[in-house]
Amino acid sequence: MLPMLWTMKNAPVIDAEERGVLMALAESAWSDGTDAFPSKKTIANIAVVDPKTVQRRLRTLTARGLIAEGNQKAAAYIPSWCRPKVYDLLIPYSWYPDIEQVNAERRGRGKPPLTRDNRPDLAPAPPKKTRADKGKPRKTKPSQAKGRGLQVPPVDNEDGGTTSPQGGDYKSLTRGLQDPQPSPTNPPQNTPRPSVPPADTRLTENGGTDGESTSELSPGVELLLSIGARKPEFLLTGRTLTDQALMVTGMLLEGWTPGQLEQVIAGRPLPQPVRKTVGAIVSGRLRDANTSPAPLAVPFPDQEGRTATGTSYGTRGWIDQAAVDAYREENECDGRDGLCGRPRRPGSTLCWECSSVFGAAAFNELHEAAS
Template identity: 65%
Template sequence: MSLMPILWAMKNAPVVDAEERVILIAMAESAWSDGTDAFQSKKTLAETAVLDPKTVQRRLRTMEARGLIALGDQEAAAYIPEWFRPTVYDLLIPYSWYPDIEQVNAERQRRGKAPLTREDRPNLAPAPPKKQRADKGKARKKAKSVIHRGDYKTPPANSGETGQEGGTTRPPGGVYKSERGGLQDPQPSPYNPPRDTPRPSLPAGALNSGSGGTDGIEEVDRSPGVELLLAVGAEKPPFLLTGKTLRDQGLTVTGMLLEGWTEQQLRQVVAGRPLPDEVKTTVGAIVARRLRDAIAGGPPSWAPKLPSQASERRTEGPATPSPPQWVDQSIVDAQRVSQECVGDDGSCGRPVRPGSSYCWSCSAIYGVHASF
């Protein structure tokens, strides 16, 4: 309402920082010449000062504690509804600051207020010193030097004595006979690197030695299962097992041979199907899984015995119905020997169930029941 409070807030108010300064100017905009009846809301002050409302509220408490502002006559904002009525503040402008105090007191008299005195508006204390940063005066840590990309004069990190190992170099200029432009490779690589690179876990010559030594195991005890797996690996190199994997799976294959599995059947189980296009585990894990699936179906010599037909019929009670025809065990054995299971895309290799094209394990998987 008056320019005097704005001038005092801009130039002479003992504020601490710019936040207090701009909040005080925004409050002075709506105050009388004596600094009274400034009642802008915190939201309005925050928008004018471009601050957060919580910051405005905190700064108002700080300035009130130092005596820059004080709570005023709340009746000045009585016409505003109570549910969003702002707080009325007075800007405590010192008596000695006014260049024409008589004019200010005349205005107060027209509003029905007593004139200002030196006792009512004493001089304000100077603003407290601004808080300094804790690290003021301390030297900053030097940043590590960065080699920018494209700086051909600086050798790359860990480049050796000459700075030309592992990269291209630019020929020196200044000689008119030298070729200008272009890059030179001090260590050219062969265009066709060798493809038969040995495995990192295999020592030199282990692939052809047949010992199977790898992964810290120089020798694997020979057993029928190990011999069979090595023979499979010799025929189909992708299925070659070595080291601990060869020893463990060799024990499994040896046990399967003792249970009645033939070498041809085990070859079909291990390498009858090609490896997946994308091997996510290891060849040893794939072989182990195939052997576990084969063991779950039972040895090939196992076949459930057919129930024997009762020689005598009961005379009492209704007659027990019997199957229309019983299959002789010799026929079952002949069929088991002559036919192999077509399950698992034709690569199962186990004997089939009587009257079916699948073995006992594949019948459980595919839900096929044999008909006798």
């Protein structure tokens, strides 16, 4: 404690590096300052300096009489290949507030007492070296003779480029780079604007655009747009419309009728609360329906009483609900109290998801009840 207090307040050190090294020694010394032997790596960590700096500072502290080599037998228990050197902090006799207590401790360790002769006062710290050019103006490079920083020579040709006017400061309007050939202030009139749709963009029935040009329309796109016009909660746009239209077009080619696909997509309301996007819900319903083969086409009459084959679909058509209910009763899963609606597994009355939820016991029970 006493060596640390002397080091922090009264030791005649030059700079913070010397004080840090001296404090690392004082931390492990006795109250009389003797037998301090931390390793150079430990001193470097405490003083936050490089080990080479520790070595230099130990030499300067020894040369000025603040420390000296002590009794090396104090570290004899450490193996010789990693044994540090033992130092004594030469704290002056006159500094100790209670020298008798310190000498009593030394007698208990078999050492002679401290006196003014063996612990004289220390000389004050020498003045810190200053730079030889302190107070002298700095030499400037030719490129820095006018103002601060590098100056860009002005460009006087007619091929373009920028010019750097002289004079002024950072607040002046005359400073900064100037373009001798500024760009025209009026942009071209034929520049496309993102907010204006292209001329061939298709308008939906509600007045909006779906982002698809007439060249990209397909039976799947037309069917999905017609469903969205009648049921806005199922309206798809953009990339989602394009992706789902590919599956719808493929299912139409496989034999699905537009009425059946509308029943698959919008026959059930959206789940509440809606935890997915509408595109994800439509994709899941189409994927579940596509796991089973396409059902037989169900003819349905139009508003004039004629029967259509399902090859075309428009807003005038309507669905034979009795035929749809018969198809659902024969082909859709009746799990979850009849509210599932997914296609059945082959040879079962449940879909894949209900089979995995209910387990084998519930599956057998429902199978027996259905039979």
